[in-house]
Amino acid sequence: MVIVGVIALCAVLAVLAFLAPRLSRGPERGTQRALDFGSRAGGKAPGPLGRLFSKPFRSSSRAVGRSGSAGRRTRGRLPF
Numbered sequence: 001m002v003i004v005g006v007i008a009l010c011a012v013l014a015v016l017a018f019l020a021p022r023l024s025r026g027p028e029r030g031t032q033r034a035l036d037f038g039s040r041a042g043g044k045a046p047g048p049l050g051r052l053f054s055k056p057f058r059s060s061s062r063a064v065g066r067s068g069s070a071g072r073r074t075r076g077r078l079p080f
Helices: 002-019 025-042 048-077
Strands: none
Touching (some): 002 025, 002 048, 025 048
């Protein structure tokens, strides 16, 4: 269920970045801030469990950043 939510969020951010590149920065940063908070909280677990618990948040944060930048990059390549 969480995976579907992250995928939907990435799709929404990509569309928002394509339609309004400057307005997409705020939601992208807010989402990454929330995911970074989860990663820091998961990383407090001892030993290898910390890396295991924080990894989904780190990869989701990276996916959010990539989808936003891809939308802005696609918008920049348009001829009009």
